[in-house]
Amino acid sequence: MATVSxxxxxxxxxxxxxxxxxxxxxxxxxxxxxLGPSGCGKSTLLRVIAGLEEHQRGDISIGxxxxxxxxxxxxxxxxLFQSYALFPHLSVSKNISFxxxxxxxSKALIKERVANAARILKLxxxxxxxxxxxxxxxxxxxxxxxxxxxxxxxxxxxxxLSNLDAELRVEMRLELAKLHDSLAATMIYVTHDQIxxxxxxxxxxxMHLGQVQQVGTPLQVYxxxxxxxxxxxxxxxxxxxxxGTVQGVTAESVSVSVPGVAPGIIEVPCEPDGLKAGDExxxxxxxxxxxYRGSEEVRITGLxxxxxxxxxxxxxxxxIAQQERELxxxxxxxxxxxxGSEATFTLNRADLYLFDTEGRARRRLQVDNENLQTQLAAAxx
Amino acid sequence: xxxxxxxxxxxxxxxxxxxxxxxxxxxxxxLFLLATSVKSPNxxxxxxxxxxxxxxxxxxxxxxxxxxVAILNSAQYSFGTLVIVLILSLLGGYxxxxxxxxxxxxxxxxxxxLLMIPGVLTLVPLFVEVKALKLLGTPWALILPFAGFExxxxxYIMRLFFERLPGELFQAARIEGANEVQLLLFVALPLxxxxxxxxxxxxxxxxxxxxxxxxxxVGDATKMPVAVAALGxxxxxQVDYGALFAAYVSVSIPLMVIFVAVVRKFxxxxxxx
Numbered sequence: 001m002a003t004v005s006x007x008x009x010x011x012x013x014x015x016x017x018x019x020x021x022x023x024x025x026x027x028x029x030x031x032x033x034x035l036g037p038s039g040c041g042k043s044t045l046l047r048v049i050a051g052l053e054e055h056q057r058g059d060i061s062i063g064x065x066x067x068x069x070x071x072x073x074x075x076x077x078x079x080l081f082q083s084y085a086l087f088p089h090l091s092v093s094k095n096i097s098f099x100x101x102x103x104x105x106s107k108a109l110i111k112e113r114v115a116n117a118a119r120i121l122k123l124x125x126x127x128x129x130x131x132x133x134x135x136x137x138x139x140x141x142x143x144x145x146x147x148x149x150x151x152x153x154x155x156x157x158x159x160x161l162s163n164l165d166a167e168l169r170v171e172m173r174l175e176l177a178k179l180h181d182s183l184a185a186t187m188i189y190v191t192h193d194q195i196x197x198x199x200x201x202x203x204x205x206x207m208h209l210g211q212v213q214q215v216g217t218p219l220q221v222y223x224x225x226x227x228x229x230x231x232x233x234x235x236x237x238x239x240x241x242x243x244g245t246v247q248g249v250t251a252e253s254v255s256v257s258v259p260g261v262a263p264g265i266i267e268v269p270c271e272p273d274g275l276k277a278g279d280e281x282x283x284x285x286x287x288x289x290x291x292y293r294g295s296e297e298v299r300i301t302g303l304x305x306x307x308x309x310x311x312x313x314x315x316x317x318x319x320i321a322q323q324e325r326e327l328x329x330x331x332x333x334x335x336x337x338x339x340g341s342e343a344t345f346t347l348n349r350a351d352l353y354l355f356d357t358e359g360r361a362r363r364r365l366q367v368d369n370e371n372l373q374t375q376l377a378a379a380x381x
Numbered sequence: 382x383x384x385x386x387x388x389x390x391x392x393x394x395x396x397x398x399x400x401x402x403x404x405x406x407x408x409x410x411x412l413f414l415l416a417t418s419v420k421s422p423n424x425x426x427x428x429x430x431x432x433x434x435x436x437x438x439x440x441x442x443x444x445x446x447x448x449x450v451a452i453l454n455s456a457q458y459s460f461g462t463l464v465i466v467l468i469l470s471l472l473g474g475y476x477x478x479x480x481x482x483x484x485x486x487x488x489x490x491x492x493x494x495l496l497m498i499p500g501v502l503t504l505v506p507l508f509v510e511v512k513a514l515k516l517l518g519t520p521w522a523l524i525l526p527f528a529g530f531e532x533x534x535x536x537y538i539m540r541l542f543f544e545r546l547p548g549e550l551f552q553a554a555r556i557e558g559a560n561e562v563q564l565l566l567f568v569a570l571p572l573x574x575x576x577x578x579x580x581x582x583x584x585x586x587x588x589x590x591x592x593x594x595x596x597x598x599v600g601d602a603t604k605m606p607v608a609v610a611a612l613g614x615x616x617x618x619q620v621d622y623g624a625l626f627a628a629y630v631s632v633s634i635p636l637m638v639i640f641v642a643v644v645r646k647f648x649x650x651x652x653x654x
Contacts (some may be wrong), residue, residue: 050552050556051556052552052555052556071555072552072555072556073555073556073557073558073559073560077556078556079552079553079556081549081552081553082549083547083549085547085549085550085552085553087550087553087554087568087571087572088572089571089572090571098554098557098559098567099556099557099558099559102554102557102558102559102560102563102567103558146553146557150557150558
């Protein structure tokens with residue numbers, strides 16, 4: 001088990017910079033999830049950590065030892081690929097023991113470790129089968145088995161669930177969480193799926209355009225996003241943004257006016273951090289914070305364009321007067337709103353998010369969530 | 382009934398008919414070969430186009446002593462060539478297909494450019510070279526030039542094959558601790574078998590049937606490969622078609638048996654390219 005430290009990592013493909021000044025500390029036993037949209041450089045970063053790709057600048061340390069030029073095999077990492085990368089010509093047991101056989105470990109040790117892995121991963125009945133005769137979930141487990149028999153210091157996962165169907169994905173997600181608990185190993189997991197990130201991760205590294213946007217606990221990136229990108233990326237449906245203007249600031253709040261939103265001046269509890277009266281800003285509203293005909297002080301009225309009835313909930317889409325953008329709101333599943341009708345939503349001013357014109361978020365000050373506090377305390381511990 | 386199916390049905394009869402004609406055209410030379418190989422000279426002139434009865438097996442008995450020696454010779458030449466071609470195609474294809482090094486594409490172009498040189502142009506320089514190396518009269522006079530010709534297409538096929546194998550398999554093996562030799566032996570080689578099967582078939586077809594080069598370099602009648610030996614039944618003044626065709630059939634059988642045995646791997650290999 002080990003810590004992983006990335007310092008000032010730069011990587012280029014030719015002249016294109018795909019990783020820019022990456023600085024991340026991953027603690028021993030962390031389940032770190034690298035989250036970001038396609039092409040953000042998350043898989044490249046994982047491959048750089050694994051030693052499958054070279055980086056041009058910066059230091060990678062695993063367990064305190066700098067590994068910049070160490071070959072992949074000697075970094076003490078186990079990696080799970082999106083395609084599982086099982087050797088099609090080898091049986092399950094040969095696949096699992098591949099690394100140990102290549103390293104010339106004793107037959108007795110190989111047998112013991114394979115049996116142990118097969119027991120943990122419920123693969124005992126399949127040891128003599130070829131990968132082509134296994135289901136997606138079983139193949140996934142064989143790939144995990146291949147990693148765990150070598151007892152690596154760090155496990156690397158490259159979108160391991162993306163080839164599975166929805167039901168199996170939930171199942172495997174739980175199994176991975178259990179595996180992390182039982183092995184207490186450091187794991188780094190790449191995904192574009194925020195649900196995987198939120199449910200599995202103890203630490204989330206949000207990436208965009210080759211840069212780390214924010215590192216934090218799952219609820220931290222949800223409640224205290226560092227910028228507009230993170231705020232928009234985390235949460236489903238996405239956060240919506242409305243234009244506004246700063247009317248005044250105090251040490252603990254920023255008063256803003258947002259066209260189409262009442263009252264005319266809303267006092268948002270957040271650190272002003274350089275904002276002053278007259279500045280253009282954007283406020284962010286999460287669909288789940290809006291309450292249909294609620295009693296909170298901030299009110300928004302919009303013209304209903306579409307309502308999606310999902311069963312467990314409904315999503316309302318509509319236009320707000322004086323704003324070009326569409327708003328999305330979460331509706332209770334029993335509510336009915338007709339297309340073309342006006343709908344009024346309310347929300348707590350503490351639930352508003354504030355961003356400057358460069359997209360930097362202002363730290364919110366009245367975030368009241370016990371789970372967030374617990375996660376933060378655990379992260380500090 | 383879908384429109385597609387109806388369209389298929391409308392064309393089914395003429396289509397089948399055209400295919401039947403094509404099949405007949407393809408198969409007839411083989412049938413002609415077989416029919417002629419079991420005819421006496423008289424039967425040959427009586428009925429030129431089709432089988433005559435009873436079959437006359439004397440042609441086979443006549444050619445077998447010479448043909449059997451030629452088959453053994455060819456087996457020796459082909460096997461020697463095959464071993465060299467398979468090893469070098471595997472190594473070359475793997476290097477070009479899976480490794481990164483400066484000048485790779487230029488080096489590959491240099492190899493592939495050899496495909497553009499007509500074989501006939503190389504006859505004289507090759508002969509001079511083989512003679513200078515004192516290889517004339519040895520099996521190497523055939524094996525080495527054959528291998529030289531065939532590794533080009535072999536490397537080309539194996540490169541395409543290796544490039545299409547998922548890179549993650551090789552990366553996984555590397556992370557698991559496999560060194561380059563282990564990677565080649567335990568990952569690349571087993572995965573490359575269909576591709577190597579394709580190379581082997583193409584190589585065998587070439588070496589088994591090659592006529593011109595052995596005709597020039599092999600002087601000793603007891604060392605002739607099959608193509609030259611079979612031609613030997615064509616006399617200077619008259620042709621004994623029965624014997625000649627019996628020889629052709631005899632020398633084709635080993636190749637056919639091999640092809641039938643590995644045809645599935647061969648097709649899998651072609652699909653993999």
